[in-house]
Amino acid sequence: MGLSADRTRPARSPTRVIKASPDGIKDVTTPLSDADVESLKSGDRVRITGTLYTGRDAAHARFLPLMDEDKPLPFDVRGQIIYYTGPSPARPGMVIGSVGPTTGSRMDKYAPKLLALGLKGMMGKGSRSMEVRAALRKYKGVYFGAVGGAGAVLSRYVRKVEIVAYEDLGTEAIRRMEVEGFPAIVVNDCHGNDLYQEGMKAYAR
Amino acid sequence: MREIHVSAISDAVKKLCMDANWDLGTDMLRAFDRALTTERSPAGKQVLEMLKDNAQMARTQKIPYCQDTGFVVCFVELGQNVHITGGLLTDAINTGVSQGYTEGYLRASIVKSPFDRKNTGDNTPAVIHVDVVPGEHLKIMVMAKGGGCENRSKYKMLTPADGLDGVKDWILECIRTAGPDACPPLIAGVGVGGTFEKAAILSKKALFREIGSSNPDPAVDAIEKDVLERANRLGIGPQGYGGDTTAFAVHIVTYPCHITSLPVAVTIECHAHRHKEVTL
Ligand code: SF4
Numbered sequence: 310m311g312l313s314a315d316r317t318r319p320a321r322s323p324t325r326v327i328k329a330s331p332d333g334i335k336d337v338t339t340p341l342s343d344a345d346v347e348s349l350k351s352g353d354r355v356r357i358t359g360t361l362y363t364g365r366d367a368a369h370a371r372f373l374p375l376m377d378e379d380k381p382l383p384f385d386v387r388g389q390i391i392y393y394t395g396p397s398p399a400r401p402g403m404v405i406g407s408v409g410p411t412t413g414s415r416m417d418k419y420a421p422k423l424l425a426l427g428l429k430g431m432m433g434k435g436s437r438s439m440e441v442r443a444a445l446r447k448y449k450g451v452y453f454g455a456v457g458g459a460g461a462v463l464s465r466y467v468r469k470v471e472i473v474a475y476e477d478l479g480t481e482a483i484r485r486m487e488v489e490g491f492p493a494i495v496v497n498d499c500h501g502n503d504l505y506q507e508g509m510k511a512y513a514r
Numbered sequence: 515m516r517e518i519h520v521s522a523i524s525d526a527v528k529k530l531c532m533d534a535n536w537d538l539g540t541d542m543l544r545a546f547d548r549a550l551t552t553e554r555s556p557a558g559k560q561v562l563e564m565l566k567d568n569a570q571m572a573r574t575q576k577i578p579y580c581q582d583t584g585f586v587v588c589f590v591e592l593g594q595n596v597h598i599t600g601g602l603l604t605d606a607i608n609t610g611v612s613q614g615y616t617e618g619y620l621r622a623s624i625v626k627s628p629f630d631r632k633n634t635g636d637n638t639p640a641v642i643h644v645d646v647v648p649g650e651h652l653k654i655m656v657m658a659k660g661g662g663c664e665n666r667s668k669y670k671m672l673t674p675a676d677g678l679d680g681v682k683d684w685i686l687e688c689i690r691t692a693g694p695d696a697c698p699p700l701i702a703g704v705g706v707g708g709t710f711e712k713a714a715i716l717s718k719k720a721l722f723r724e725i726g727s728s729n730p731d732p733a734v735d736a737i738e739k740d741v742l743e744r745a746n747r748l749g750i751g752p753q754g755y756g757g758d759t760t761a762f763a764v765h766i767v768t769y770p771c772h773i774t775s776l777p778v779a780v781t782i783e784c785h786a787h788r789h790k791e792v793t794l
Contacts, residue, residue, distance in 0.1 A: 397621040407581035435695030457697035458786040460581040508756020513749030
């Protein structure tokens with residue numbers, strides 16, 4: 310793999326299990342370990358604190374040749390969450406503009422390769438392919454859903470933003486976002502479950 | 515003959531673009547409240563509450579309701595006794611879009627060519643439809659159309675034998691396949707009749723009608739209500755997390771059609787249903 314293996318990672322107890330807080334919501338902190346991922350189930354409400362990397366269509370398209378040639382990506386994906394979003398510009402004095410999720414399926418082509426490199430989480434909206442869901446099981450990953458079209462409210466949870474790479478892509482550049490208590494739900498877990506299918510089954514009349 | 519200067523058109527469009535993105539219509543806010551009284555799913559209710567909160571925050575802080583601030587689709591009714599001075603109508607509209615998106619901190623989401631995919635930087639150009647109508651007024655209707663839901667819009671050429679049942683099933687199929695990807699609760703704009711392009715344009719225009727209002731044609735109104743009721747039995751729910759509120763409305767506009775055809779276009783619109791209009 311092109312990723313430098315010598316980069317150190319904060320130590321994580323491999324047995325740590327994420328439990329729900331008294332309000333029923335699970336607090337998730339990044340980076341994620343396999344044990345973290347295993348303790349998340351589809352339908353779990355979560356609050357994410359830590360780092361999210363933003364990336365969508367154009368950034369992923371640039372990852373592809375790098376991954377094919379075993380070259381390093383602009384950031385170390387191991388243990389991280391990629392948030393599929395293209396924020397609107399920040400007003401002066403604001404951290405960020407509106408920052409809701411975009412459709413995850415457009416990144417299906419790239420996701421299994423990133424999961425193989427150690428990416429642990431993805432966040433977006435909408436269904437993922439069977440290939441991506443199989444890769445979540447195989448490499449222990451999780452797909453979170455953020456509320457699409459709630460971009461103004463979601464901006465409240467973003468503390469800091471910096472561009473990491475591909476500034477020329479504008480809204481599609483890769484940004485490192487520090488978030489606190491970012492609300493999401495587990496759509497696809499590493500056990501093969503899918504919230505969309507289960508939800509639809511439960512409420513179809 | 516009444517004269518309208520292009521600067522008045524640009525100023526109007528600029529304001530419409532900003533207002534559309536910051537200020538979700540009261541008909542949508544009422545739709546959220548109505549849905550909260552019928553939605554059984556706790557996750558669905560949480561989503562609806564968050565959307566209300568989102569609309570409130572967008573309006574008060576002038577942050578776009580959704581970061582995808584859309585493709586500007588502009589319907590213009592141009593009175594035939596109006597003379598536009600100082601330049602071209604389309605240029606005036608695009609100037610307004612550029613100013614609105616730049617000065618309003620709205621996202622630039624348009625690429626110049628579908629193949630090279632370089633961003634134009636100011637969300638221009640708009641998609642503009644002009645109808646020449648009697649009179650001395652200029653009506654401008656602007657919609658900020660989201661990409662995620664637009665990607666789930668569909669067209670089908672049915673046959674006369676497919677009939678009304680075929681049309682209903684097709685609309686429902688479009689809502690079902692849009693699913694969680696298009697940010698439900700959805701609105702389906704439907705154009706039935708005309709030709710291939712006419713049906714598609716009507717499906718957009720249908721979205722401008724007030725949410726919760728009845729179709730002026732009682733027969734078509736009954737069709738809309740039937741399809742909406744069936745859509746909300748699909749179980750998709752807010753954001754696709756499961757629930758009773760999959761769609762807020764189905765709006766149908768019809769047009770005469772050829773003896774061989776039954777064209778049906780369905781524009782899928784999300785809850786970020788952002789549109790404003792003004793008459794100059
Ligand atoms: S589908 Fe609508 S609400 Fe969802 S991200 Fe796109 S514009 Fe926003």
